[in-house]
Amino acid sequence: MDLQILIETDAEAPAWAQVRDQLTAAIASGRLREGDRLESVRGLASALGVSPATIVRAYEALREDGLISTAATARATVVVGRWPEPARRSWEAALERVLAGALAHGLDREQALALCAAGADRVLGARTAGGEA
């Protein structure tokens, strides 16, 4: 199955964040695996019709999250199992904010966890489909 990146023009998230999030989802679902090489910055920027700076920023964010490694002359490579502590703390803080939003709307603990579980199931379900593809 093709890995398609979509940058929604009127989304709240900036373009670089959308690219980062979709590549993260691709790694989580197994469509991108350990050792897979990402498209070059210029190649992906040309494909999407965006400035190379957008892709550079997305790749920087993925590198800080520990999901890709970049060498000076090679294309970025997917890495799995390395989660730098600052990135992990940042993710945990974001998760708390998301859960606080759900709880503030009157959901109890079990309902909020059920929503989290459903989201994880969707990602893992995509992993199953992506792994088979």
Next chain:
Amino acid sequence: MGTSAALALMIAVPAALVGAAMIALPALSRSTVPLGVDVPSDRAGDPRVRSAVRAYRWRCAAVTVLFTASAAAIPFLVDESRPALLMGLLIALPLLETAALTAVFVRSRRPILAAKRAERWFDGARTARSAVAGPLPHRVPGWTWAAHLVAVLLVLLPLPVAVARCEHLPDPYPTHWDASGAPDAFAPLSAGTVLSPVWIGLGCVLLVAGIGALLPRLPMRTFPDGDADGAPQRARRELRGTAGLLAAVNAGVGLLMCAVTLPTLLGLSRAQGAALMWGGFVALNVMVIGGIIAVAVRRRREPWDPAKGEMESADEDSRWIGGLLYADRSDPSVLVPKRNGIGYTLNLASTGGMIATALLVLLVAGSLALPFLVA
């Protein structure tokens, strides 16, 4: 066949074909860019869109009939003893027809633009830019490589013929022929004189084959058009269609170059040589037309399942000049998918695009000026 009649045929047939291609253009383009205007998928069948496309086709037909008839009238209007005037018409008529058809296109899209702006067709629509993120190179049909190879072999076919018949070749050797197949320029017999058409032809087919090799390596832009999941598959089919058409054209060019070079080498009569050259010319046109029809048929059969509320392609009218020329400084691409028809077009605002355009303009201007400079 007299020179004027042959010349009229040479202008009239391409004029008719160019007009026919422009009439068919909407069928060769995505349904969501009628006459080069971005519309949401649920507006592709809007009555005003259909009406504008219909009007465009009728206007194109009128222009095509006018220029084809003008070309056919040349033998009755221009004396054969005025070659400079004939040459001027050969150059001017296609340019005028192209300008007229372009004007028709730009004029015909205005009602769609007006309706889109007045009713804000993209309001509330989710739009996106999208692309397949690799891996490269993408796949193209294997037969396209065979067609490029056939083109090279056809161009090189005169080589062994020239070697085998070197002692029978005329001196001086004809280097140019008029439209009726009669030689009208000569040069002293030499390997360079005899083989220069072969090297020129080889350069042409290798250039086209090189473009064919480049195609699978270009970044693959996709267009959601209300059916984002199907966009990569549609983009891959587009790539295969473009690669196939390019290969078919290259094979036709190889055939034509072979047909132009062989008659003199084989010592054929003027009538036989003219028949062979015209046969090559017809074969090339058949390849082009057949390829275009094949792509149009494939596009019509393409599964496209747009649904309201699904992701649409971004409204990129501002990136296109008159719906025909692409110019966007923020886009690093040199080549982008054509909005109308098949293949790719240059990003005129990119550095590479500007250089390529300048070279193309020089090439075309030089080709047009060459007959006058030589004369």
